[in-house]
Amino acid sequence: MEKQAVITAQDLNIGYRTGKKEKTIHQHLNFQLYSGELTCLLGANGAGKSTLLRTLAASQPALNGNLKILGKPLEQYTEKERSRTIGVVLTDKTFAGGLTVYELVGLGRQPHTGFFGRLNKNDHRIIEEALNNVGIAHKAQSYTAELSDGERQKVMIAKALVQECPLILLDEPTAFLDIVSRIEIMHLLHKLAVEQQKAILLSTHDIEQALVLSDKLWLLSKEQGLQCGVTEDLILSHQMDGLFSRKDIQFNYENGIYYPTVTRQHQIIVSCEEKTLLHWTINALNRHGFQCLLSSQPNLPHLKVISATEFILNNKGETHTFHSFDELLNSNLR
Amino acid sequence: MKNKGITYSLILTFIILLLAGCNLFFGSVDIPAKAVIHALLGEEVAKASWSFIVWESRVPQIVTALLCGAALAGSGLMLQTAFNNPLAGPSILGINSGASLGVAFVMLAGGGTIATAGVTLSGFFSIVLGAFIGSMIVMGLILFFSTLIKSNIMLLITGIMIGYITSSAISLLNFFATAEGVHSYMIWGMGNFSGVSLEQLPYFALFTLAGLLLSILLIKPLNALLLGTRYAENLGVNIKRTRNLLLISTGILTAITTAFCGPIAFIGLAVPHIARLMLGTSNHNSLLPVTLLTGSAIALLCNLICILPGESGIIPLNAVTPVLGAPVIIYVIINQRRIQYFN
Structure with missing residues (x-):
């Protein structure tokens, strides 16, 4: 299957606009995000990962440049079209403890349902499929308040799945999770990208897992901007060295993790x-x-x-x- | 879940009919049950005053309580979801007091009393308009503060502060008002469901039903808002429009009830909790209808309690609602770790 560029950005400037003031965080970004691939966005705190994700999710406008989703400029999307194209998983606190897992995932059908959000047979089938896909079907009737952090994250991923979007953006989906859940979630996302031909972009600090499971890496740093490429290409062309501009940590090429720089007396x-x-x-x-x-x-x-x-x-x-x-x-x- | 919603709705409808019946047959004046039925059917009764009491007092009171309860409970639920704060409510956020200030302005500064304002239709509308503007201003202020204040508790305290400021403005108005105006304002402030006459009832009902209809139309975005605004936005909800509609809906509902029945506390805050605890869900598909019905039932119950002393007088409504509502809130706060919708 031919890989399709879901996001195409040319000469993109991202940042904040408050009144007439513009604060550019990154400029002249060029990148593509492909379907059927898991892409991890890595970078230090404050490198602009969230700003980039928010711009791609249309939560904040780009300052300048071209940003196309499936060939159509993002700003031309209506709210409804957007909600059927981009699914997000955020770190925001939700207040849905009193909903069952099934009901919460069902909310993901809102872009497709009618005025009162009534679910039809097809909606129910899609919800059940998504619950099975993320492996949370056995908790369908549990309250979301009763779930562990890892299970909750799976539920939010299922919510994004039932939106039936070709593009899913996740903001640090593995933060606050233990190692088992972290691996599980990353593995799940990779599986979904491949099996359902979705373009999945996630930001993470979990470099270890990212290097193992992501097809492409996006490395974002203040100094070098955005570097995109296949994980191994980037590693072996020494791009990881520039990700953190700190002298006291160092990328270990054998183990694929950062170590503190040893002061060798x-x-x-x-x-x-x-x-x-x-x-x-x-x-x-x-x-x-x-x-x-x-x-x-x-x-x-x-x-x-x-x-x-x-x-x-x-x-x-x-x-x-x-x-x-x-x-x-x-x-x-x- | 859907079945549970329907079951509870049916039970509540039955309870409401029962309570409405009680309100019809019992009152501060003893009227034989047979006479009440005759009066209702428009037949001759032993005393002409009985017929008058049934039609001019008891029937409008029942309908008013029914609508008021639903209106307050509905606006409470909408506020709780809109602010993602289970302890929000029209009285705690100061929206009630905003409406009160509007009413006080019309009643006291206008030199009139609730009596004169109630008699004429223009008086009726000016009071409603005053209450509406007052509640909308406070609601707008709270919405503005909610963009600055991230902590839910701090926002509630800000609401309480706004309530204090409006109260002192009302005190100031009272200071300059006539004794008669002050008295009628005081009576109004105690709250009661008898403030709407039979002639005003259609208008009162029209406004309330409009607000309630609007709230029902907002069920889908309200559900999305349970996930927080950013998730809701991603699900295609137009946040600005939804917020504005919520503002208008709660504004109308709080304004109309406050204008005629006084600033009634606790129904808006406590009833959504009772409904959630009964249903075990935050899903507005069933929660909103059950909240509205529970609100009506509780309001009718309160009205019944108010007339308990019989011939010797009527207990003020605001002496009854906190007794029923406050324990619910305390229960909810104590058990918040166990209650799903808090987590």
Whole structure:
């Protein structure tokens, strides 16, 4: 299936307009968002993620430039058309605790129902399908007040699904969730993007999950603007380095996560056969201010890791053996 | 859920008929039941005054209570949803007192009394208009403050403050008014459902029904507003238009009831809670009709309690409604963690 550009932006300026004053947050943005793909918008706090999402959702107007959804300029959409084209999931507090899950998801049919919002057979079928798709069908008759945060997020996603929009925008859908729910939600969104050919854009701080599951990344920073591309292309062209303009954190290319920059006062040579063990040894040593070298060099201490219970340290001709990380780290390695 | 709404509506309709019947047969003047029926059928009764009492006092009072209860409860529900605040209500947000100020202005500054204002049709309209303008101004102020004040509790307190300011304005008007004006204003302030005469009743009903109809037309956006304004906007709700319609609807309903029955407290605040607790839902499809019916039933009940002393007089309405309403609110606040619609 040919991927279709759902959003096309050319030379877009986003920001706030209060009275006659304009505060531009980003300018000259060019991007496309495709159907059938999960795209994650990453960036530091204050980088303008929410402003960008709000602009795309038409909650606030673009300051300048072209923004087309399905080939039609966003400002030409009527309220009704828009509600059938763009579905949103927000971090806003809702007051729907007294509605059942089914009723809340049913509200998502409002763009399609008549004056009193009465649901017909087709509406009920779509609601049930969405409840099944997000895996919350067993809670259909529960009050939303009784749900966990993760379940609530699924319900809001189901609400966006029954709107039957080709485009779904989510503002930090995994914030406040535990790791299980975070993975579940991201996996679900990826599945929906692929299976239902939806264009899904979400902002998140959960870089780990984003790198695993998103087809495209949008990296937003004050310094470099918006960088778009396939996740791996962006990583390997070192775009992740510019995402946070801070000296004290650093992107680790092997593990795909940001680490605090190690202040390395000392050097040590580490040799280990097993990859996992090596990884955690380096992790422990880094934390204690050691820069780990893998090739042997004279005059430096040399740590040989046999297993997690056997460490052999050669330092200035002396040999020490340790039986746990606890012993190793408490010894004077220098 | 829909069935539950219909079941409760039927039960409430039955209760309303029962209470209306009681209100018809009992009053501060003892009239034999047979005579009441004869009077209703337009037949001759033993005393001419009985027929007059039934037609000129009891029937309009029943209809007024019925409509007032629904109007206050409906506007309470709309305000609670519009502000996403279960403790909002026409009296607590100061909308009642805004209407009162409008009425006071017409009654006291105009030099008239409720009696003269009530007799002529122009007097009737000027009072309604005064109340409407007063309530709309306060409602507009509250809406404006709601854009500045994010905390729900702070907004309620702002409403209470507005209420104080209007009260002092009313006191000031009282100070300069005639003794007769002050007296009639005081009587009006106690609240009662007997302020609408049979001639005024059609107009009163027309205004109230218009406001109620408007509220029923707003069911769909009200449901969307449960998700907050941004979600509602995304579902195609025109927020500005909906807010304006809510403003007009609650304005009309509060104004018309306040103008004729006085500033009645607690029905608007408590009845939506009673309806929600009964139905177990915030879905306006069933909640709004049940709230309106419950409002009517409670108003009729209050009116019945008011005439309990019999020949010796009538208890002021505002002495009765808080006794019924305040415990409901206290119950709701104490149990707010257990009650779904708070969370």
